[in-house]
Amino acid sequence: MMKKSIVGRAGLLCGLFGIMMMLAGNGYGQEAVAGAVAAAAAPASAVSAGDTAWVLMSSALVLLMTPGLAFFYGGLVRKKNVLSILMQCFMVICLITLQWVLFGYSLAFGPDVKGWIGNLSWACLKGVGAEPFTNYAATIPHSVFMIFQAMFAVITPALILGAFAERMKFSAFCAFILLWATLVYDPVAHWVWGLGGFLSRFDAAGNAVPGALDFAGGTVVHINAGIAALAAALVMGKRVGPTSPPHSLPFAVLGAGLLWFGWFGFNAGSALAANGLAANAFIATHVATAMAGLTWAICDWLWHKKATTLGMITGAVAGLVAITPACGFVSPMSAIWIGAGASIICFIAVTFIKAVFKYDDTLDAFGVHGVGGIWGALATGIWAEKSVGGFDGLLHGNPGQFLIQLKAVLVTMVYSFVVSFVLLKLVDKIIGLRVTEHEERVGLDLTQHKEAGYTTID
Amino acid sequence: MMKKSIVGRAGLLCGLFGIMMMLAGNGYGQEAVAGAVAAAAAPASAVSAGDTAWVLMSSALVLLMTPGLAFFYGGLVRKKNVLSILMQCFMVICLITLQWVLFGYSLAFGPDVKGWIGNLSWACLKGVGAEPFTNYAATIPHSVFMIFQAMFAVITPALILGAFAERMKFSAFCAFILLWATLVYDPVAHWVWGLGGFLSRFDAAGNAVPGALDFAGGTVVHINAGIAALAAALVMGKRVGPTSPPHSLPFAVLGAGLLWFGWFGFNAGSALAANGLAANAFIATHVATAMAGLTWAICDWLWHKKATTLGMITGAVAGLVAITPACGFVSPMSAIWIGAGASIICFIAVTFIKAVFKYDDTLDAFGVHGVGGIWGALATGIWAEKSVGGFDGLLHGNPGQFLIQLKAVLVTMVYSFVVSFVLLKLVDKIIGLRVTEHEERVGLDLTQHKEAGYTTID
Amino acid sequence: MMKKSIVGRAGLLCGLFGIMMMLAGNGYGQEAVAGAVAAAAAPASAVSAGDTAWVLMSSALVLLMTPGLAFFYGGLVRKKNVLSILMQCFMVICLITLQWVLFGYSLAFGPDVKGWIGNLSWACLKGVGAEPFTNYAATIPHSVFMIFQAMFAVITPALILGAFAERMKFSAFCAFILLWATLVYDPVAHWVWGLGGFLSRFDAAGNAVPGALDFAGGTVVHINAGIAALAAALVMGKRVGPTSPPHSLPFAVLGAGLLWFGWFGFNAGSALAANGLAANAFIATHVATAMAGLTWAICDWLWHKKATTLGMITGAVAGLVAITPACGFVSPMSAIWIGAGASIICFIAVTFIKAVFKYDDTLDAFGVHGVGGIWGALATGIWAEKSVGGFDGLLHGNPGQFLIQLKAVLVTMVYSFVVSFVLLKLVDKIIGLRVTEHEERVGLDLTQHKEAGYTTID
Amino acid sequence: MKYIVAIIQPDRLDSVLDLLEKKEIHLVTVSNVMGRGRQKGIAAVYRSHKEVGSLLKKVKLEIVVNEEFVKPTVEAITEGARTGEIGDGKIFVLELKECLRIRTGETGSVAIG
Amino acid sequence: MKYIVAIIQPDRLDSVLDLLEKKEIHLVTVSNVMGRGRQKGIAAVYRSHKEVGSLLKKVKLEIVVNEEFVKPTVEAITEGARTGEIGDGKIFVLELKECLRIRTGETGSVAIG
């Protein structure tokens, strides 16, 4: 009986999902043809082995970030919940990879439908092969661009899970994440990065138009995930019982190390070529991260009398987040300021704002990714300079760009919050978001996955 | 007295080994010259920096897989045996690297001797330098091809150790692994990948002939190691006492993450260039793995009521194994089916077959690598399509390829089983394979390596 | 009161530092102009995407080595000090990255001042952009060369911390490391690698002159850090209480795995191109490491009756250290001897010399990096051969090169020891180097960082 | 003087410690144990291999008190640890012969607090 | 009521638990300890530094029983843990004053089982 009803609910969700997808498919049918033609018309272009090597390698690096995140998060929870974090991260890799190749990529990057979404003409990777799709990346196979982007689609929903760690049902998690990727990530990616997306720098034909600067995903990835995390923290409510210290800080440090390493692929790989721009992104990323790690350590030292390890790695991640949209548009020296600002602002968010508003953002997914992402997106509009990435920002005499950034930030925040909120409520209705209090006390590892992370007696 | 006899036995083994090598050297003398001439005659060809960067990087990635495997396996054993796993993995890296550059590479890829083995003309890397050896890889230095292959030779024997974890003598392990690499891995690699190997797609002169498809080592690596693992499980017998849960599942997850990351080098690096084929291999690998991880989770959910973390990462590894031979021959969409099949079949092997036959394959080296490898090799013959890698399989109207795959699978299975069995029995006679029951109870870390993995009181 | 005085002392240090920097700035002003002109005059040169991809990737790999080192060291200390190691390693990344882009790079690689130091004309990365600086690396952006070198500047001071693990004040650590990077690392890097450095192979104009061979940092990195480690062990004195076994050998093995992986970037990346030389460096690195790991295992087996895991990974690191200066100058077969020698000599240093002299080099930073580095630098002068990297050594009839190596080794040893010693005494005066005995007993994690690595009750 | 041993659910530790504090019983020694009791564990599954795992994680408290503190101690533990569900645990009281404070060398009742 | 403490070899735990089960002694508390006894440990070696390490891993059982169960408990432990080799361990029996089941508040003999 019980089981039946769960199956029933899952079925209902799937059904809903299917209908949405079909609507999408139908609605966009016409444009799909046009898009495909446009794609075919793009001039053939030579693949560069060097660029391809770099973007393939970057894709592998970005994949590694998700296990890195798993350890960063997993080390911070209680022993009894460590596997639930690792499992959720791996499940995201599996689910979203499939979603992406089946239809997600097409929704996000496929031929544009009125600036809002891609159509389904690239579903199941139709036409996504060894030939470059010049308007996205002229010197690497289209398929390489697709798989590089897949890794972004994977890690973004994984970021959210920090907000509801230690208390979400695994089945609800799977349902939510799949819906979120489809209805939040894919559209927002399309708006900002898709040809013709309404916030994008290119129209559907690939011509430059004024648009938001987001080199590697400050808006699409971090604000998007961070705001969804806030929504989740609010909808889910607080954990039961007192908070607990991290069960293994070394794991969190390991995760931070892998994240830093992988982020070079994330940011410098977003140049989609191994050239001076990639180098700039690489260096700006490294510098901002170093400055942010140092800055958080100083904040801790001033505020708590000692520099903490968790503070330093949190700062580093905040720096990575903030430099993400900027790294291909600002100089390494500007990156210093962006990194410093990231840590100061996120430190304030985590230390004071969270304490005041009392939401239980377990692992500060909002406090670091949301807040850091907003800062980064705006900072891009402040420090961008033409000589680096072709655009000037506020400090180089172009306040207009700052306003565009602001608009993109606000639009993304509102959309992400509202839709995430609705999706969470929906999943709560159908499946139920939270485990029982008893399950929460026993731990998610045993109750959701029938496993224990470690042995006690041996 | 005791010690002397051990030394004596080791000496005997070395002697045997030496004699074999000398025979090999003599027997192949003549062809060696011919081979060297053929090599010299190969047309000079331009090295591509992009391709070289990719294959060098891939080599590093494949190296990382062995520590990855060490943690994947090491997390699953009892606390008292964790170091024995890590140590065995690192010892394999050391021993086989030296074996490979001294003579292994030449045996496997050197000029062909009657389709069975390479001769020793490339021993000690003679002539393996910065010039490409066009018939293997036209755009990268020959030495890069050699070191890329070295990493494969390293990880293959390491896979086997999952079968006899927690009970093998370290000295016996070293002897076995060295013999196995030389007498099983090198020949089988030659048959399938060496120019002129009797299962290979090329004759000794580099002309295409009908042969088995094995893009990155389904047959050479996984079936080969998996079947040896089965032989080892049978020869070694069961562990003493009841089984124990994994002492650290997070380590196993870490290992799985590193394996997934490194496997991009394994599979996409096997294109030996940074091009569309590498991209296809990369994507197929990722997709199959995602599907396999998901599928195992679903199997667990259906069979055990919950999705387990260990199940998901086991599924992912099964998917990686199965797509290995196929990734350069099948489309990413076919990879979905191969991944799903891998998890279902390996799930059955691990859940039911193992329970029925009651062999103690400690960490399912046979259940995942053997069974998954067989599935992958056959699946390559089913889903291969010309537009991807130049060959059609069963589903694209070429049943012949399926039969060739079947033949290669069977030949490898029989050869690997028989020779592994004989080698194990031989080492058992001379050195003794198993530790004493008392040593097994105390744990291999203390008794074989005089170390403890962790401190208890601190 | 107390706090004020600490701030005061820190201020004093900063002041001193600032004055030194200003002096440097002034003193070198004139040459700076000349240097900038020389730089501008360098002929424009085509960037290779393949080479750029390789060096960017290598930079990421070298970055990963510092977290790798953190785990290698962190696993070996007591549970109560694990975070202090991880934190120090991450702090080094942050501090030295900033030091490097602000002025360190310019000091080390900027236009030469009398063979001793670079001037400050490249401070804040002025002129370090997408154009190659041909005399350092003709086919990659100058900025890529800079960031690759940054990772070396980061890991070198991190190596030292093994010598004073478990007992140094965190504030003193930060001060020391910053001074050391500026006053020891940057000059020595300039001498050996900077154009015009007095031990370098090039004069200020980029013409070849006789000089020390140091492909990837045997002298600059390992001897330099290893000797500073010895000075630190002597100045700091012994730890309180009896020694303790490693709290987590698996972490040390993880670190070793990441180091081995990252070292391919360190060594093969030092070719600054993806070509045959990079391949040689890659292979020599791998072979020497394998041989060294095996050799230490054999030493352990002969001396202690069993091969230990810690011994094997220590040997591997010793091999990596020793092959570092040699990998682009010797053949893979010579690398076997260099690796074997490294393990034998370091084994002796760690087992006997340390026992005789009774300094407390906690994690054998001197015993492995210092001793191994000296061996490697000399071995380069022994086994170098023209066909590999353009230079012959002792065994190929050029004893002169051996003498040059010897000179570079001695000069570096003396300079590093003296200046490190003075800096440590200075920091001891101003801040105090050691924590109190009580803090040492409680552990650095709690007393220096207000954190515990792991939870006990959960 | 009594030597009180209590086995409780891990997640009740904080509330027990709080309540003890309130009753001025500051001194406690805590450790991890595994317990087999009436409470049935959740069967773990590792690659389809089921681990019955009858041992569940528990926390053990050891508290040494003078006679007059026995009652408040037992009450505090009971109040803090009781959920009413199986697995709540037990309290054992043993007789203590002697007690000594290492720092001062004091013995007997004064050494307890 | 008796409070029984037993120190045994870690790998004998399973068989002891089995035997206790058979004699209907279900309730047990188990923990990790390190023991120094007659059994000599294997000297560990870390980079040529020898750790004498006199402490070996042991498992501690705590079992509270009524008088009539003392004998079967001791027998079960002895049978399950004995290998005849040095290091097998010890059983200690202490007097228990009082016992209380947290869940129900029952005390005395009935609270034990």
Next chain:
Amino acid sequence: MKYIVAIIQPDRLDSVLDLLEKKEIHLVTVSNVMGRGRQKGIAAVYRSHKEVGSLLKKVKLEIVVNEEFVKPTVEAITEGARTGEIGDGKIFVLELKECLRIRTGETGSVAIG
């Protein structure tokens, strides 16, 4: 026969074990515990969240001895563990009813040593 329990600072363990050895008290069982006492812990800080963390790491010794060894045992522990600072710990002495060596089945005083 007495059952001695001592709670000491972790870093004093080695010297206590040494001194016990010197007094021919070889047999000891050691375990990790956390203690709340007069000693104030260092407040940990995790992302600006302060953990009061009243529990500090301690080590627990259990030593079973015949009457004549009680004094030397207590002396050895006191000498080895005393630093004079708060947190040094306590020694508790309980009466032991029975002792049994699993290996031989010996009981009573002879089984202790």
